[in-house]
Amino acid sequence: MLDASPAVSGDFNLYYNRKHLKRMRGAMISTMVLMVLFSGLDTITMPEKAYFDALKIRLLLLLPIAAIGWCATYIKILQPHLQWIIGFGALIVGTGVVYILWIGRAEQVLVPYEGLILVTIFFYFLVGLRFQGAMLCGWTICAVYTGMELYAGVVGENLFINVFFLVAANLIGSVGSYFQDAMSRENYDAEKLLSASAEKDFLTGLLNRRALDNHAPLIFRQAVREQRPVAVAMMDVDYFKAYNDFYGHAAGDEALKSIAHAIAECSQRPLDIVARYGGEEFAAVWFGLSRDKAADLAELVRSRVEDLAIAHEKSGLETKVVTISVGLVWLVPSEDQGVEACLRQADEALYEAKGTGRNRVMQAFGPQLNCRENAS
Numbered sequence: 001m002l003d004a005s006p007a008v009s010g011d012f013n014l015y016y017n018r019k020h021l022k023r024m025r026g027a028m029i030s031t032m033v034l035m036v037l038f039s040g041l042d043t044i045t046m047p048e049k050a051y052f053d054a055l056k057i058r059l060l061l062l063l064p065i066a067a068i069g070w071c072a073t074y075i076k077i078l079q080p081h082l083q084w085i086i087g088f089g090a091l092i093v094g095t096g097v098v099y100i101l102w103i104g105r106a107e108q109v110l111v112p113y114e115g116l117i118l119v120t121i122f123f124y125f126l127v128g129l130r131f132q133g134a135m136l137c138g139w140t141i142c143a144v145y146t147g148m149e150l151y152a153g154v155v156g157e158n159l160f161i162n163v164f165f166l167v168a169a170n171l172i173g174s175v176g177s178y179f180q181d182a183m184s185r186e187n188y189d190a191e192k193l194l195s196a197s198a199e200k201d202f203l204t205g206l207l208n209r210r211a212l213d214n215h216a217p218l219i220f221r222q223a224v225r226e227q228r229p230v231a232v233a234m235m236d237v238d239y240f241k242a243y244n245d246f247y248g249h250a251a252g253d254e255a256l257k258s259i260a261h262a263i264a265e266c267s268q269r270p271l272d273i274v275a276r277y278g279g280e281e282f283a284a285v286w287f288g289l290s291r292d293k294a295a296d297l298a299e300l301v302r303s304r305v306e307d308l309a310i311a312h313e314k315s316g317l318e319t320k321v322v323t324i325s326v327g328l329v330w331l332v333p334s335e336d337q338g339v340e341a342c343l344r345q346a347d348e349a350l351y352e353a354k355g356t357g358r359n360r361v362m363q364a365f366g367p368q369l370n371c372r373e374n375a376s
């Protein structure tokens with residue numbers, strides 16, 4: 001099948017709708033223009049009464065429906081629902097065209113049935129519906145048309161040929177739109193994969209520095225808006241060069257993975273960010289914690305890494321296991337306080353932690369950051 005879980009399916013739907021916005025708009029404009037043009041054609045092919053009945057359908061129902069559909073594509077909150085909105089509009093357009101054929105039948109005039117083939121192409125290839133929606137519209141209109149002809153008493157070879165061609169058009173459309181849908185799905189998967197891997201650190205699975213640069217300012221903006229605190233922690237593995245030299249680079253990689261996992265486990269709230277900042281350096285942004293809670297969390301991270309008990313014979317510390325030092329900044333940011341300044345401050349605190357013995361958390365209460373200590 002083309003879809004996976006409801007969450008992925010919903011996300012893909014939105015992606016698909018956004019990719020096809022221009023096509024949907026183009027389809028709605030074409031519908032409006034064609035309604036006007038066909039109204040002109042009706043003056044030649046239809047007697048007066050039938051003409052006015054058809055005109056009402058075209059200009060008072062189908063044209064406004066297309067205009068509503070066109071407007072809907074510009075309303076952002078409707079974008080996730082465009083398949084339904086456009087699909088419903090397309091179905092009304094198709095039904096309207098069948099009804100115009102019906103008017104012709106009732107007045108004993110020959111309204112070209114081929115219009116329905118155009119409508120079928122419109123469903124599958126123009127209006128921007130996904131496979132299921134296009135099929136629903138196409139086959140429903142095919143059934144409605146067949147029912148209408150039978151009700152009107154049209155039977156025999158004529159009906160058979162018309163229905164045959166309509167069924168054939170639906171088959172072509174169904175197959176074509178299935179592959180079009182599948183191709184969009186492949187593009188969606190590829191784009192997702194690309195953006196995920198562009199933001200991921202391959203060794204640890206954490207976000208990389210680029211992702212931190214992208215996402216941390218959003219957290220800061222949210223904090224400014226809501227006047228909530230953020231904490232920024234810079235973490236660095238102690239005596240890691242000695243570890244690498246003694247145990248080898250591969251063991252170093254394994255140690256980094258375990259450390260990354262321990263840090264990530266402590267930062268699981270929705271707005272938390274943890275990234276590998278560089279070689280053996282990690283950064284975290286924690287949203288909405290009081291100063292004490294942020295300090296507790298930094299201490300928890302430090303102790304979790306120590307508790308991993310990764311042997312480090314060459315550690316310059318008494319404890320012969322791998323440890324980290326942490327520099328912490330806490331603040332309620334204002335507009336002019338950016339992530340970069342905080343990272344710098346946290347880095348300075350980190351080096352203080354290194355200088356005063358390592359395996360510890362050092363807090364920066366830099367006055368230049370205007371920390372507002374009373375915020376919670």
Ligand SMILES: Nc1nc2c(ncn2[C@@H]2O[C@H](COP(=O)(O)OP(=O)(O)OP(=O)(O)O)[C@@H](O)[C@H]2O)c(=O)[nH]1
Pocket residue numbers: 203236237238239240241242244248249250251252253256278279280354358
């Ligand atoms: N195994 C492994 N080592 C890395 C990686 N990235 C950086 N390193 C190593 O991390 C070490 C960092 O060494 P230093 O910057 O001198 O710091 P340190 O030895 O940890 O000393 P302090 O930070 O002062 O405690 C270097 O030997 C790097 O080669 C990596 O992806 N894998």
